[in-house]
Amino acid sequence: MSPHNPQGIFAFYGYQLSGQAPPYTGNAPQGNEAWYYLLQNMSTDRRVWCSELHIEDVNGDGLNEIMAQTEDGRFYILNRTGDVIWTDRSDDFLKEFGYVDVPELVWVELGLDEYEPVANP
Numbered sequence: 001m002s003p004h005n006p007q008g009i010f011a012f013y014g015y016q017l018s019g020q021a022p023p024y025t026g027n028a029p030q031g032n033e034a035w036y037y038l039l040q041n042m043s044t045d046r047r048v049w050c051s052e053l054h055i056e057d058v059n060g061d062g063l064n065e066i067m068a069q070t071e072d073g074r075f076y077i078l079n080r081t082g083d084v085i086w087t088d089r090s091d092d093f094l095k096e097f098g099y100v101d102v103p104e105l106v107w108v109e110l111g112l113d114e115y116e117p118v119a120n121p
Contacts, residue, residue, distance in 0.1 A: 035082025
């Protein structure tokens with residue numbers, strides 16, 4: 001994982017927005033995120049980010065899931081409580097990285113210690 005400026009996927013309950021997001025360096029109280037994950041980079045020279053986010057019934061069970069797609073072609077399918085139901089890879093991902101597993105999402109409280117915040121340019 002890159003040591004600077006990790007990218008995240010998170011959810012709030014819309015009727016309870018408050019506080020600040022990790023790494024909690026400001027004066028506001030800690031936010032009330034429902035869940036918050038960090039994306040792992042595939043290499044040290046490329047930072048991944050979430051490029052698309054869809055809320056739809058992906059698996060036909062009558063409940064909406066959250067499908068987060070990254071710019072390098074990963075798909076993370078999560079339920080509303082943030083459990084990862086499954087992952088997938090696009091053809092572009094397979095061409096660039098081969099048949100490797102999609103990196104797991106890192107629960108934010110477990111992953112922040114590895115990062116050094118850097119100011120945006």
